[in-house]
Amino acid sequence: MTIANPKEKQTRMKSTNFFKSRFFLIQLGIALLITITIVWITLSGLKWYTHHGEKLTVPNLYGTSLEDSAKTIDEENLRFTVYDSIYNPKYEPGTVLDQRPVAGAIVKRNRNLFLTVNAHKPEQVRFPNLVDNSFRQAYELLITNGFKIGRLKYEKSQFFNLVLYPKYKGDSIGAGSMIDKGATIDLVLGRGNTFGVLAPNLMGKINSQAKEKIIMSNLNVGKIQFDETIKNQIDSMQAKVFKQYPAYNENRKIRPGNNIDLWLTKDTLKLQQADSLLQQRLGKLLY
Structure with a gap:
């Protein structure tokens, strides 16, 4: 049997007593408190730096001058870059013609907005x-x-x-x-030897979509008429086709280059009724 060395036994007792001592417990508590504080400061700093949970609504800058837009953007704690410039004689030079993200989008503080402004003269x-x-x-x-x-x-x-x-x-x-x-x-x-092309189905398309589809169908945009629901330019951009002439018909072809006239509205009931009538007419053609 091995007899423990008295000095070793005394050293172990001192170590045990030290870990149980008030001094050690106080130092341990201080170390834990410092660690918790550092972690809290780090997480808070990251939250502040990334603006976690902070939401801002992108202002509507369309049609405003670049100078006024810059003030608005600064007040909203956002930033901007003039991404492109195009020329439109209807607007004053420097007028904002497009923005990304669009107005109403939800972004974080200091988000960079990309603006397209009206040039002083055509490029x-x-x-x-x-x-x-x-x-x-x-x-x-x-x-x-x-x-x-x-x-x-x-x-x-x-x-x-x-x-x-x-x-x-x-x-x-x-x-x-x-x-x-x-x-x-x-x-x-x-013209080639083609006997004709089909008029595209434009029902429910906004003006720009309808125009592109007409052109890509080898046809031309004819008269465009808006009903009483269209009050301004924004309304005209959001309006949708509820009637077209010639009408969409899978069994009838028209000459390439012919016009297609459009009627547009924002009235959802009128759009639903027009779509319902179209589906009924197509159903009769199929059967």
């Missing part, structure tokens, strides 16, 4: 080569370079939808010409 861009491209290729080139699609005209040609030549302000325009960005370009396309 000049070099016109791309569209001749002998397909209509879809020409469409992509025009949109990518900042142009708008105007009227489509079809002339005799062996190939359907082949670009024969583009027109700007009534005259043909060649590749490399410098013209205003945002200009409207008409296209003269080949």
Whole structure:
């Protein structure tokens, strides 16, 4: 049997007594308190830095001057960057024409808003080569370079939808010409041997969606009429198609380049009734 060394026994007793002593317990408590405080400060700092749980509503800056927009953005504890500029003669230079995120979006403090403002004068861009491209290729080139699609005209040609030549302000325009960005370009396309195209179903589409679908269906936008629910420009942007002529009909084709007239409203009941009538008419055609 091993006999414990008296000095070792005394050392162990001192260690045990130290861990039970008031001094140790006080030091342990202080260390725990310091640790808890550091963790709390760290979490609070992160919460402040990331603005956790803080929500701000993006203000509506459309149509306001850049100077007024900057003041509003600063008051709302947000930031901004002028992302792009386009020219619209209807507005004063420096007017905000678009914003991202959109008005009403929920963001955190110091979120950066990207603004598109009205330029002082049109930007000049070099016109791309569209001749002998397909209509879809020409469409992509025009949109990518900042142009708008105007009227489509079809002339005799062996190939359907082949670009024969583009027109700007009534005259043909060649590749490399410098013209205003945002200009409207008409296209003269080949008729080919097509017997006609289908009028697209535009029911419930907003104005911009309907126009794009008409153009992509090889047709032209005709008359656009708004009913009594449309009071201002914003209403006209939100209005939806409740009637079109020629009407959508899977069994009837119309000549490429023909017009499609539109009637738009914000009246949800009128839209529901129009959609119901369309479904009934299509059902009769199927059966």
